[in-house]
Amino acid sequence: MANAQTIARKPGRGLLVFKWTLLGPLFGLLLFILPAFLLQLYFSFHSWTIYLGSWWDAEFAGLGVFRDVLTDSRFWWAALRSLIFASLSTLGCFVAGFALAMAMHRPFRGHSLFYAVFILPMLTVPVVIAYTFEMLLFQRGPINGILSTILMTNVNVTWLAQPPIAVFTVIMLEIWNWTPFVFIIMLAGLSSLPPELDEAAQVLGASRWRIFSEVQLPLLRPVIMLALILRFLEAMGEFPKTWALLQGGPGSATETVPVYLFLTTWQYFHISRGAAMSYLVLIFMILIVLLGIRLLRREKQTIDAIHAKPGAGE
Amino acid sequence: MKKAHVSRRKFLKGALATAVAAPALLRAGGAKAGPEEDRIVKASKKYGKASLNGMMWALYWRNYPRLNTEFKGLTGISMDQVNDVPNLLIPQRAMAEAISRSGKFDIFHVESMMIPSLVAAGLVEPLDGYMKEAGFKLEMVGNFASFMKYQDVTYALPTDGNVCPQFIRKDLFENPDEQKNFADKHGKPLKWPETWEDELEIMKFFHRPDKELFGFGGLRDKENSSFWYWMYLYSAGGFPFSDDAEPTLTTPAAEYAADTFLARKQVSHPEAAAWGSPQMIPRIVEGKIFSAQYWDGIIARIEGSPTPTTGKWLYGVPPGSKFSGRLIKRAFSAPVMGLIVNKLSPRKKQAAMWSLYMTTAKNSTEVVAHPTMTFHDPWHPVHMTAPEVEKVYGGKAGMESIRKSLLVTTPPPYVTGYQEFKEAVDKNLSEAYAGRKSGKQAIKDAQEEWGKIVKKIGKARIKKEIPYYKAMMPKMDVPT
Known part of the structure; x- marks a missing residue:
């Protein structure tokens, strides 16, 4: 009480405390993160390979390392694979996660049990997923066995040995692993929709499909955008499953940017090259985030405009 | 004092009993060091006690604890901390040590093909001086000892031949x-x-x-x-x-x-x-x-x-x-695993001695002949004829294929x-x-x-x- 009175008597001090409450963690964060960024920046402008000398003796290369990376076809191929992997797995996670959220939106008997089961894959360590599926995906393994039973024909797919199928397999594993993430976000989005709109549409005789496509979906657009962006960013960085299962193979079929980055930095020990690559990926990710923020803002403006219309929300 | 009478019969019985028991005693009594081990122990003592910190996959470490305890008893030097890192990840960790130059790790158990890169990174201690000091001779089948050297300097001590017959x-x-x-x-x-x-x-x-x-x-x-x-x-x-x-x-x-x-x-x-x-x-x-x-x-x-x-x-x-x-x-032999000593470690001398002790003909035979864990494969000429190794590898045919393959390994x-x-x-x-x-x-x-x-x-x-x-x-x- 006394403190509140003191602060009330000295408004300047209260403002100072408030300022530092915000600035303190920010400075702390900068101190924690900034050195790594600055070192990374230093490395990317110098030519340093661990076994060829110490980092402080590394030759200044200007933009040379960035030029090397940008003219490296292997990097661009890896980037293309990452984009394909991230796009398809994001789409898959979204479709499956949204479908599950729709199914789980209304409470039913055993709802909690299903909820717990559906989020389990997300709680499993990716490397464990990789090794478990490695056993399940053998040609004479359980997955082919189950498919053979269901399809009533002998399924002999080599899930990890053929390049296009291996790519498909890691995409499917990513979808299996991260569908719960989209499921949780979409379920939260669906739960936040005002039930009155749904009920009003029903009273007016709208079909389920019309309610979904014309009422729920437009209102869910910001949530959908958020789920897609977060998932895409996460998928662009996927490494543990791809590495544990295939090390980028067969050949280079699953050599995505994180795999190539790991090889460059920690197998070839070209730290500068790895740092430059990381910066380029960071810039790309920032662009995606900015684009996402812009889209989210536009969605919000659209929804605000709907709410601002006379009679809306009454 | 009564003079003990030893009859010819008694003498022969005793000799026969000794002949039967001696190999078993020698094998079981790993604690008894041989001349090569004695020399290493003697050389180690002048460097004083040390508690070492190594990096080795647990599947390899499993064969060392008895010898480690024995060496500790003899010299006060022992590997007290073992960072369990799989073989494939140790090169990265070793390079990270080359950057940090912390001197925290004393021994890395790493693939010998990494020696040129690790030497270039300034991480690896040459071992010839220690070998000379302890009167230790690195013997490997055929030309295999060259795998442990780089530009004629010995940088590693073998633990695993890993040849493919x-x-x-x-x-x-x-x-x-x-x-x-x-x-x-x-x-x-x-x-x-x-x-x-x-x-x-x-x-x-x-x-x-x-x-x-x-x-x-x-x-x-x-x-x-x-x-x-x-x-x-x-x-x-x-x-x-x-x-x-x-x-x-x-x-x-x-x-x-x-x-x-x-x-x-x-x-x-x-x-x-x-x-x-x-x-x-x-x-x-x-x-x-x-x-x-x-x-x-x-x-x-x-x-x-x-x-x-x-x-x-x-x-x-x-x-x-x-x-x-x-x-x-x-x-082909790959990865040929070896012990390398961190040049930046303040305990490098003790670490070198520890590595030598684990690599003698006698001690490495014990390591290679571990009955349940066979990650350490034969490499020493003595391993090729040692009965305990032969027993683990199922007889002469397997050992002969290993020996011959090592003679032409690359x-x-x-x-x-x-x-x-x-x-x-x-x-x-x-x-x-x-x-x-x-x-x-x-x-x-x-x-x-x-x-x-x-x-x-x-x-x-x-x-x-x-x-x-x-x-x-x-x-x-x-x-x-």
Whole structure:
């Protein structure tokens, strides 16, 4: 009480405390993160390979390392694979996660049990997923066995040995692993929709499909955008499953940017090259985030405009 | 004092009892150090006690605790902290130590092919001085000791030979019906394969995927492909660099090696492109493979304990090639694991002594002959005839195949930047194996990538290393 009175008597001090409450963690964060960024920046402008000398003796290369990376076809191929992997797995996670959220939106008997089961894959360590599926995906393994039973024909797919199928397999594993993430976000989005709109549409005789496509979906657009962006960013960085299962193979079929980055930095020990690559990926990710923020803002403006219309929300 | 009367009968009884008990006592009494060990202990004492911190995979460490305790009792030096890191990750951790220069780690248990890069990074302590001081002589079968050296300086002490002898299914190969069928089909008797072409012909005959029997069981995944490729290349008289450090991966010998590598696809399991040892070893042990060049530890796995194929394998030297005009047989050893000492450690002297003690003929025999854990494969001439090692590896035939294979064993490129050179070949061969490009294109692309790597590392450096890499090659064409 006394403190509140003191602060009330000295408004300047209260403002100072408030300022530092915000600035303190920010400075702390900068101190924690900034050195790594600055070192990374230093490395990317110098030519340093661990076994060829110490980092402080590394030759200044200007933009040379960035030029090397940008003219490296292997990097661009890896980037293309990452984009394909991230796009398809994001789409898959979204479709499956949204479908599950729709199914789980209304409470039913055993709802909690299903909820717990559906989020389990997300709680499993990716490397464990990789090794478990490695056993399940053998040609004479359980997955082919189950498919053979269901399809009533002998399924002999080599899930990890053929390049296009291996790519498909890691995409499917990513979808299996991260569908719960989209499921949780979409379920939260669906739960936040005002039930009155749904009920009003029903009273007016709208079909389920019309309610979904014309009422729920437009209102869910910001949530959908958020789920897609977060998932895409996460998928662009996927490494543990791809590495544990295939090390980028067969050949280079699953050599995505994180795999190539790991090889460059920690197998070839070209730290500068790895740092430059990381910066380029960071810039790309920032662009995606900015684009996402812009889209989210536009969605919000659209929804605000709907709410601002006379009679809306009454 | 009464003079004890020893009759001739009593004397003979005593002598007989001593003769019977002595070997057992010597074997069981590992605590009793021999002269080599005594010298190391004596040399160690002047450096004082030390608590060492090492990096070694638990599967390897498992064979050391008894010797570690023994050395601690004798010198006060012991490995008290062991960071359990799998082999494949230790090079990265060692390089991280080279950057941090913390001196926290004393010993790294690492693949010897990393020595040039780790020496260049300033991490590795030369061991010749310590060896001389302790009167320790590094003895390895054939020319194998060169794997532990770089530019004539010893930088590592071996723990695991990891050579790949030839495995052929005895029950099928020696089956009279199979022999008759083979002779009828090919117009010649079924014989142990002398060349890669012979092996392929025999593998094709025994390749019966409908019966879950596959002709070939070598690895073709991205991580391991090149090991087999080097063996094919060297046996064809090829070498991957010119004396001027120019990559020579598009020579006729290199093309032959790529073709030999890819030809085995027709007799391999369809999933081989994605299989490493965790998948292939069970297939070999269960009898689903007819022929393979595979790591010698599997012999102990098969013969040391009952498995579906115990006693059903023939072991020998891998086939060779007459591509160069004469028959050359080559095996491969990789990764050859060794103990390296951190140059930056304040306890490096004690660490060097600890490593020497673990590597003596007697102590390494105990390590290699561990009855349950056979990650440490034989490398010392003494291992080849030691009864306890022979027992673990199921008898003389297996040991003889290891000894002979070691006589013609070869390394992957032993130059700075090894991992990058290796990966370029692995990647391109793996792409060819997956049908993405031809063998010719694969080696052409690898050659191009190698050219860039040489440029990055520095031609002068590689050029200087090539004579030493060449000197690691076996001194004989065919082992005897």
